[in-house]
Amino acid sequence: MPLQFDEGVLRQLCDLDCALPLLTDRIKQSLASCRQVALFFKSRARVEESYARSLGEMGRDLMDNYSKGDGKAGSFLKAYQDTLRIHDSLAQQRLKFAQRLNEMGEELSHLAKEMEKTRKQHKDTGTRFERNLQDADLTMEKAKARFDTTVEELERILILKEGGNLKDAGMHNSPGGHGPEGNRKKLGKAIGKGAGLFKGKNPAQMQKQEDDVRQRMSHASDAFRRAVLDAQSVRQEYFNSQLPKILRLLKQCADEVDLGTQYHLSRYAYLYETMVLQEGTTLAPVEGLDATTLGLKAVAEQIDNRTDFKLYMQNFIVARGNVPRGPRREGLYEEGYLPPLPPHVLSSSQNYNNGNGNGAEDSSRSLKATFGVDLTDAMMRDGDEVPKILEVCTEAIESKGLTTMGIYRLSGTTSAVQKLKAAFDQDVDSVDLDEDAWADINVVSSTLKLWFRELPDPLFTYALYPQFMEAARTDNDRLRHIRLHEQVNELPDANYAALKYFMSHLHKIRAEEKTNQMSASNLSIVFGPTLFRQPPEGGGGEGMTMADLMSFQCKAVETILLKYEDIFI
Missing domain, CATH: 1.20.1270.60 (Arfaptin homology (AH) domain/BAR domain)
Incomplete structure (x- = not known):
């Protein structure tokens, strides 16, 4: 100009x-x-x-x-x-x-x-x-x-x-x-x-x-x-x-x-x-100028539907643990690894083998059973604030599987899980997870999840299930955190101690999410249906589908995990 x-x-x-x-x-x-x-x-x-x-x-x-x-x-x-x-x-x-x-x-x-x-x-x-x-x-x-x-x-x-x-x-x-x-x-x-x-x-x-x-x-x-x-x-x-x-x-x-x-x-x-x-x-970024960003077309091309479906199958199998399943191709127990006998059978066996040292030993072990024992009963029986199996499994996972891709999301071999379960039920103090038999860390994580699922009263108890679901349905993040915190404080002492210990463990897992790909959301998908179970009488879920219940269960676990330090520390 x-x-x-x-x-x-x-x-x-x-x-x-x-x-x-x-x-x-x-x-x-x-x-x-x-x-x-x-x-x-x-x-x-x-x-x-x-x-x-x-x-x-x-x-x-x-x-x-x-x-x-x-x-x-x-x-x-x-x-x-x-x-x-x-x-x-x-x-x-x-x-x-x-x-x-x-x-x-x-x-x-x-x-x-x-x-x-x-x-x-x-x-x-x-x-x-x-x-x-x-x-x-x-x-x-x-x-x-x-x-x-x-x-x-x-x-x-x-x-x-x-x-x-x-x-x-x-x-x-x-x-x-x-x-x-x-x-x-x-x-x-x-x-x-x-x-x-x-x-x-x-x-x-x-x-x-x-x-x-x-x-x-x-x-x-x-x-x-x-x-x-x-x-x-x-x-x-x-x-x-x-x-x-x-x-x-x-x-x-x-x-x-x-x-x-x-x-x-x-x-x-x-x-x-x-x-x-x-x-x-x-x-559409120019090639060579900015290699850190992807264009719209490249973003769409990165969708891997095949891998997504495989991950969905794995998560579905884990997350739907409380949903009735179809018949198994193999039995639960292989030859040589039979489940422990019920207490009344062991008592009869002890009376039958009166004077026999083996019978007395089996009775002693039955009283120390790990799976299917209420948390409060186990605390009163063992005198431990945190169940031994929870300590042993989390320590092994933190030492060997903290950075394992998909830890808790991938399942171990069914036969190996049942063997480890039988070993815990036989004598939890004698189990050494450093042995080669338990080299697959997914077997340990699957066994721990199985222990949670077989608790007679879930970690988040049946009695508090309606209150937890009502709190999880709150849309406001801050208010949902406060209400869930209130319900956590209402848990029995044994459940509260186990929850605090386990959330500390999951907090460490989440800290390595860049490596193990287990974010708070992914962990909540795994443990929502595992730590929560709808009461047998159906309380707390009236008018909601199974998908809705699962969504609120996962939301509760995710919120408690994200607010771990505020709630427990």
């Missing part, structure tokens, strides 16, 4: 007798155009801001709805979240664009306001100088009229003094006359004045009258000469100095408005192009 002042145009303007109104009208047009462009920027900003905010709110609402629904997890969830994240990034870019458009609109409005004040100021200055010139011309015309009047009066006196005819005196074409009509008017006036001009006057009086007229004519001539000189001086100053200066200032004002409007239009084009290019690189 040319920024230098065009002196040639200024010289042309100075030669025009309509330069001042020409420039003021042109500036008015420029200001109107400037305001229109400012209005365009502000209107476009409102459209962009509304679109951006709607786009951002859409992403947040959809993510909330998805988290409350039964949508897929795994790679699909990550791709869906990345898709919404990309849209949120687009919304942020649009918001910045709208903000800059608003700023440009305000700048143009301010420019138009300032230039309007400048235009009025220079226009008033030019009008004032024009008025001064007109006043000088008017003064000169009045002085000329007074001079012409005294000249006519002196001519009549001289004509009458010489005895001339009054009509001849009136017919004299005076400098102030303009055509026959003017002569006729002056003729009547001259006759009227001449008729009584020297009536009854002697020559001395006539001479005195002549001298007075000559003196007045001399003063009128001097005044006329000064008025002409003043008018010429004002005219010369106006056309040679003031008018060029005013025209220059007005032309600069017009140029500033025009160039400012053009600059902001060019800036708008640049910002728009930049924003569109940014959106393009966000949707």
